[in-house]
Amino acid sequence: MSKKLIFPYNAKYPSVADLRRKAKSMIPKFAFDYLEGGCNEELNLLRNESDFDDIFLKPRYLQETGDIDMSTEIFGVRYKAPFGISPIGLQGLMWPNAPEILAKAAAKNGIPYTLSTVSTASIERIADVSEGTAWFQLYHPTEDLLRDDILKRLKQAQYPVLVVLVDVPSFGLRYKEIKSGLSMPPKMNITNVLQALLRPTWGIRTLQHGIPSFATLKPYMETGMDLSQLGQFMNRTFTGKVTFEKIKAIRDIWQGPLVLKGVVNEEDMEEAIQLGVDGVIVSNHGGRQIDAGESSIRSLIRLVNDPAYQGKIKMMLDGGIRSGVDLARAHAVGSEFNFMGRPFMYGVGALGDEGGEHTINMFKAHLYQIMQQLSIDKIQDFPKRLLSSL
Ligand SMILES: Cc1cc2nc3c(=O)[nH]c(=O)nc-3n(C[C@H](O)[C@H](O)[C@H](O)COP(=O)(O)O)c2cc1C
Numbered sequence: 001m002s003k004k005l006i007f008p009y010n011a012k013y014p015s016v017a018d019l020r021r022k023a024k025s026m027i028p029k030f031a032f033d034y035l036e037g038g039c040n041e042e043l044n045l046l047r048n049e050s051d052f053d054d055i056f057l058k059p060r061y062l063q064e065t066g067d068i069d070m071s072t073e074i075f076g077v078r079y080k081a082p083f084g085i086s087p088i089g090l091q092g093l094m095w096p097n098a099p100e101i102l103a104k105a106a107a108k109n110g111i112p113y114t115l116s117t118v119s120t121a122s123i124e125r126i127a128d129v130s131e132g133t134a135w136f137q138l139y140h141p142t143e144d145l146l147r148d149d150i151l152k153r154l155k156q157a158q159y160p161v162l163v164v165l166v167d168v169p170s171f172g173l174r175y176k177e178i179k180s181g182l183s184m185p186p187k188m189n190i191t192n193v194l195q196a197l198l199r200p201t202w203g204i205r206t207l208q209h210g211i212p213s214f215a216t217l218k219p220y221m222e223t224g225m226d227l228s229q230l231g232q233f234m235n236r237t238f239t240g241k242v243t244f245e246k247i248k249a250i251r252d253i254w255q256g257p258l259v260l261k262g263v264v265n266e267e268d269m270e271e272a273i274q275l276g277v278d279g280v281i282v283s284n285h286g287g288r289q290i291d292a293g294e295s296s297i298r299s300l301i302r303l304v305n306d307p308a309y310q311g312k313i314k315m316m317l318d319g320g321i322r323s324g325v326d327l328a329r330a331h332a333v334g335s336e337f338n339f340m341g342r343p344f345m346y347g348v349g350a351l352g353d354e355g356g357e358h359t360i361n362m363f364k365a366h367l368y369q370i371m372q373q374l375s376i377d378k379i380q381d382f383p384k385r386l387l388s389s390l
Contacts, residue, residue: 007361007362007364007365007368008361009357009358009359009361009362009365010351010354010358013350013351013358013362014362014365015323015362016322016323016343016346017322018350019343019346019347019349019350019351019355019358019359019362020342020346020350022346022349022350022351023345023346023347023348023349023350024349026095026199026201026202026349026350027094027095027199027202027349028192028195028196028198028199028202029180029195029198030180030181030182030191030192030195030196031093031094031182031202032094032349033176033177033179033180033182034090034093034094034176034177034180034182035088035094035342035345035346035349036176036342037174037175037176037177037288038174038286038287038288038291039172039173039174039287039288039289039290039291040173040174040175040291041291042287042291043287043291043292044284044287044290044291044292044293044294044295045286045287045288046287047287047294047295047298047320048284048286048287048295048296048297048319048320049320049322050295050320051295051297051298051320051390052297052320052321052322052326052329052330054389054390055297055329055332055333055386055388055389055390056386056387056388057328057329057332057370057374057382057385057386057387058374058385058386058387059373059374059375059385060374060375060376060385061375063375065372065375065376065377066377067377068368068371068372068377069377069378069379070082070364070367070368070371070379071110071379072336072337072379074279074314074316074336074337075160075161075257075278075279075314076257077160079110079111079112079337080109080110080111081109081110081111081360081363081364081367082327082331082337082338082367082379083111083321083327083337083338083339083340083363084106084111084112084113084114084135084337084338084339085102085106085111085112085113085114085339085340085341085344086114086283086286086318086339086340086341086344087114087115087116087117087119087137087163087165087261087341088116088119088341088344088345089116089117089118089119090118090119090120090212091116091119091120091121091212091345092119092120092121092209092212093120093212094345094348094349095202095205095345095348095349095352095355096202096205096206096208096209096212097205097209097353098120098345098348099113099115099119099120099121099125099126100121100125100126100129101348101352101353101355101356102344102348102355102356103115103121103126103129103130103134104129104130104356105355105356105357105359105360106130106133106134106356106360107129107130107131107133107134108357109357109360109361111360112133112134112135112161113126113130113133113134113135114134114135114136114137114163114339115134115135115136115137115216116137116139117136117137117138117139117150117216117217118139118214118216118217118234119214119215119216120212120213120214120215121215121216122215122216122218123136123150123153123154123157123159123216124153124157125215127157127158127159132157132158132159132160133160134159135159135160135161135162135163135259136154136159136161136162136163137163137164137165137261138150138162138163138164138165138250139165139168139238140164140165140238140240140242140246141237141238142236142237142238142239142240143237144249146220146237147249147250148253149219149220150216151250151253151254154254159256160256160257161256161257161258161259162250162254162256162257162258162259163259163260163261163281164242164247164250164258164259164260164261165242165261165262166242166260166261166262166263166268167261167262167264167283167284167285167289168238168262168285168289169240169241169242172285172288172289172290174288180192201352205352214230214234217237220237221233244271244275247260247271247272247275247277248275251275251276251277257278257279258276258277258278258279259277259278259279259280259281259314259316260272260277260279260280260281261280261281261283261318262281262283262284262285262289263280263281263282263283263303264282264283264284264293264294264296264299264303265299266303266306266308269303269306269309269313270308272313273309273312273313277313278313278314279313279314279315279316280303280313280314280315280316281316281317281318281339282296282299282300282303282315282316282317282318282335283296283317283318283319283339284296284299284319285319286318286319286320286341286342287319287320295319295320296317296318296319296320297317297319297320297329297330297333297390298390300315300317300330300333300334300335301333301334301389301390303315304333304334304335305334314336314337315334315335315336316335316336316337316338316339317330317335317337317338317339318338318339318340318341321338321339321340321343322343323363323366324363324364324365324366324367324368324369324370325366325370327363327366327367328367328370328371328374328382331379331380331382331383332382332383332385332386332389333383333386333389333390334383340363343359343363344356344359346359347359347362
């Protein structure tokens with residue numbers, strides 16, 4: 001009988017649905033809508049989650065197993081669990097200090113936190129609180145000089161992995177954000193102020209930590225910009241597609257592991273391999289960019305089963321993962337590592353400073369339990385228990 005591990009978490013919130021419910025009562029509506037929303041009719045957002053339901057695993061009982069080991073190696077680092085935290089913009093708006101809370105919890109528990117270019121903590125601050133373990137996600141800037149300066153800062157701060165986002169040739173059309181004024185340029189209207197007043201803990205925390213800002217981008221912005229100038233700055237700074245040539249230029253500068261986030265088709269995959277990219281995160285930005293697209297788990301299944309890519313590039317996944325059972329399903333169909341976005345933000349919204357660690361332990365507990373049901377002791381063995389896939 002394998003030894004029982006204990007992953008301590010708050011028993012009032014054993015699932016993502018519990019955390020979501022609580023987070024909704026703590027975060028002002030305009031910020032919660034920003035977190036929740038998908039693009040257009042939100043069909044792809046729903047598919048991301050519901051497609052997991054059609055992947056079945058086979059339990060196995062009459063078999064002895066060793067101690068369960070969830071650790072997983074990616075890019076030469078052995079992480080203590082096979083998942084990380086997706087990059088999320090404006091995190092500190094949803095919950096004050098959220099990037100620091102999550103980066104600290106990730107470092108303490110041996111998993112990667114990914115800092116977004118447009119999050120609310122700087123490259124240097126997150127390198128510090130994550131003890132150099134956080135990854136960085138680059139929104140490709142229009143200007144090469146800005147790109148070069150960000151890459152220089154990443155190198156100085158010793159970020160281990162650079163993730164370049166490719167799926168935002170234009171901002172997604174998210175109706176909830178348009179209505180609440182959170183699209184670019186952002187607007188703070190009277191409704192948002194009233195919604196903030198209904199969430200006093202959020203308000204007090206925001207006063208304690210200060211109004212959130214795009215901390216990494218501060219050195220490139222004029223001081224004292226109003227919201228409309230800020231919108232214009234963001235549009236100017238991040239306009240344009242990420243092309244083959246732009247990735248090639250980054251590949252020439254960045255010696256460490258390079259990952260493309262948002263690859264979902266064969267043509268982009270082939271170019272990534274040709275460019276010497278080390279990994280892809282198969283992702284549709286959490287259903288926030290193209291509503292007619294397929295779920296990210298479906299894209300992953302297609303790509304991992306294509307013999308042209310096997311062994312040539314690491315294939316990771318994000319989108320719609322809401323439990324350790326979903327993590328198990330993702331590994332069973334061939335994902336090598338997984339990321340989650342909204343669940344970690346629900347965790348922080350619900351439980352504040354404790355939210356990061358709670359959510360990590362909750363997912364570990366789910367994963368541990370399903371590994372026991374399947375009689376497997378390592379993550380690489382999940383594919384042996386795949387019964388049927390999409
Ligand atoms: C509120 C919000 C903001 C996001 N901001 C970014 C971002 O700045 N950079 C990025 O690469 N992806 C961003 N994403 C996408 C996430 O990194 C990730 O792909 C997505 O959340 C995964 O889906 P999940 O939320 O179902 O786990 C954002 C997603 C959400 C929900």
